[in-house]
Structure formats: C-alpha cells, structure tokens
Amino acid sequence: MSRLLVIDDVTARPPVPHTALGPALMRWIGDPASDDNDDGGGPPVDEAVRAWRPDPTMAFTGRDCVTPGIAEAVVAAERHGYVPVRRGPGGRAAGYDRGSLCLDHVGRTGPGTPDITGRFARFAHRFADALRALGVDAQVGAVPGEYCPGDWSVNDGAGHKLLGTAQRLTRAGWLFSSVVTVGPPDPVRAALVDVYAALGLDFAPATVGSVVDVVPGLRWDDAKEAFIAALGRDVDVQRTTEVPAAVLAEAAGTLEQFRVPVRVA
Template sequence: MSNTWQGAAELALALDPPSHDAAAELARGIALLREVAVGARPPTLRLYRPSPTLAFGQRDARLPGFAEAAAASTRHGFVPLVRRAGGRAAAYHRGCLVVDHIEPAPDAVLGTRARFAAFGDFFAGVLSDVGLDARVGEVPGEYCPGEYSVHGRSGGTPAVKLVGTAQRVVAGAWLFSSVIVVEDSVPLRAVLADVYSALGLEWQPSTAGAAEDLAPGVTVAVVEAALLKAYGAVVGFGEARPTNLP
C-alpha cells in the first residue's frame, strides 16, 4: 500500500495514557497542531482512548436547544464541549479510539478533500483487516453526517457509522482527527438520542453502533494493533511516548 495521504515518511508516535480531562484531551490536539506548524514538533500520530465526551459542532452551539442538549449530555456522564472543527454533535468514550494525524504543509488547505477520501479508504481497510465489512460513505440518517464516514454492515442489518473524521488547518500544518467506535455502543446511542432531540435535529438511532456489534470479539486493543500495522506499512515511527496533557 502506498502512502495514501502523500505526506511524511516518518511520524512521531504519541500514545497518550487515559485521562479524566475531556477538555484537555481535545485541546491537546490543537496544541500539537500549532507545535507542528512552527517546527517545534515533527509530524505526529497521536492515539488515545477518550474520556466520555459529547463534541458539539459550531452550528450546534448556535441552536436554541443547545443549553438543553449540553445538560442532557452531562446527565448521561458525557462532558459537553464545542470543537473547533465542523460537523454536528458526536459522542465518544473509552470504547473508542481517537487518531490524530498531524503534518506540516506549506498550504494546509490544499488537498483537504483528497485527505478525507484517502483517510476514509485507509480506515475502512483497517476495519476490514479485523473482520468487518467496512466501507466509505454517508449513512442516511447518521449522526454527525459526513460524505467520508466509514460504516459497517453485518448480514442484512442496517449500516452503522464506525468512523467519523474531521480536519483542522492552521498556517503551516493540518490535523486529521478520526474517532473509531469499537466497543459499548449503548451509552452512545442513549446520549445522542437525547442530545439530538434537544437540538431539534433528525437522525436514525440505528446508525449509531460499534465495531463489536458487527464483529463480536473486536476490541479497542485489536483495532489499535491493526491500525499501527497498517500505518507501519507506509511510514516509519519515531519514539512512542505520551504527549503530556496540560
């Protein structure tokens, strides 16, 4: 497999330990992006299992039901945050794997759409490697809809969203952030149902699932190992170390 995103030949690998500060986890990605942009850090691949978080989009925060949606999120044990990237509300927790891929670029905006397509194919391939029927494309009625979402199917069951992706660019670098939903989909559906109801947004709860729902036995550890193997086929890795959450 070639380097599908046509970027760095080597990535510093940052494996963050679990934390209990959802806001710091989210902010750290932006801090790393700015460090890479000014050359203070090499191209970086950061992996972590997130605290329970309800990440709202900027448009969500302007809706009349936002305060009610944030309160619903808190009741379910998910910290409500407004992310700087686009999209709609998305929920994730320790049963998910967040992948932040950060690289310098003289024109970070250039290639934005191509990166969505390339990373969508890449993550679909990773999930296929662990036994899922994973494909790229928006699922009708999915939460936080996106043209390059990765979804999965099992037999005749409805498709479920398994990977959501977003990008953030600054002068000199880009961040491609992906959330892979692997385990424990029940609390995710529950919080999303109340949040989307409060926001007045239509969606189909059946689109919220996890990899283990389609392929029992798949765990976050299994997916992480497959992801690193797939990355290792196209890039070299620097030292694996935590990124020291502030």
C-alpha cells in the first residue's frame, strides 16, 4: 500500500516562504536521501501533502509577470491587503486568504511518459468528491469568466468556482497545488477585480464562489479533513505538524525567485 505523509502546517509564515515550500517539498520527495532519516530527510513515504491556511496572497504567474500592467496589478493587490508572490509559469493570477485551504501534494516521478492529464483528472475528481461529502453539488470544469480558468477547476454546479489546480513536473518529482475558497469570497473577489483590470484580462466577478456560500457555518478544519480524507483513500496515511527540516532549509535558499520581479514607484 502506498504511503502518504500529511503535513498539517500550522506554523505562521509570510506568503513568500509558503510559496517556496511547495517546490522544495517536491525536490525533497524526489531525492533518494529523503528515505533516510540519518541523511536529513523525512520518513520513507511515496507522496506527501502539506495543508495550510494562508495569509492574504495574490499569486502571479510567470506569464502575468511579463504582462503589461503587472506593476499596477501589484499595487492593486497590495491596496486590498494581498501580498504579491510569483508562482509557476502557467495560468493567471489567483488570490487566496485566511478563508482558503491550500494543498501542496507531491510525489516521485515514475518511469515512462508522465501522465499529467491523468493526475489532473484524478485529483480534481477526488476534490469534487470531498466537496460533495460536505454537501456541495460539485462539478469538475471551468465556468465561463472564472479567474485563472482551467479545465480541472472545481465549481459548485451553479456557476461559481470553488477550487483551482496547478501542476509542476520535474524528472524526479511532481507538485500538484490546489486552493479551495472555503470562507466568504468577498475580499478575494474585490482584489481579483482590480488585479485583472490592471492586467487587462477578462474576468466575471460573480464566478468567485466559496464553500460556505453553499454550506453555511462550515468550519475550515472540517473542510480540511474532508479533503485529506479524499486524498487518503486506499493509502497508508501518516500525519505530522512538522515540515521536514531539509524542506525548510531548501525553501529558505530560494525565496527570491518567488517575489514578483517589478519595482513599483
């Protein structure tokens, strides 16, 4: 049976270090030394997922960072209290805050042709199952006009995006990142309106939804447990609240690459 390490990351961290931890975790899981505690690695697991509750963050992609208007978009994000960070190259800006659940899921890259689409489908449908268990009529797929549109978004079945996904792959490992809007969506919606306007991108504000819009009173912790349960089906789950020291050290040396490379006058 495969082994999944669940990291309930409750340590308060600024947005840039949080963003750096996903790729660092991917490199750790893909390093053979991570099977050896004496080598500074972690427990011998096949996959790991880090769950955390972020401070307000506006994650710009590499594509956003070379789009005219990025400086104005950074100002707009900061005006709403969202710290700008730079994430992977694809997609478009995504916002999240204390009402969001962030998941970084990593694993080792196996032999043969990478099944990128299969991984997107597998996790998106598991997340839809988690939302259905909470009482949401969840559907996989983009809704017209959503922010950072993607075929593997998850919506509430009524035209509101609840969850976005992204994937990164190296020869050694893969990183599947997801953000679920659990709490009230008004703050992030307002920030996205101004950020997308600055970037010159089409966006329908009404498509920003949240789980509590469908399930009033839902606690963030209960939402997290539903998602962990969906990911933990048919695997041996181990849990910890500690990010491996090797991952923290790796992330600390890469922070600059996760800052938005613009100077705002």
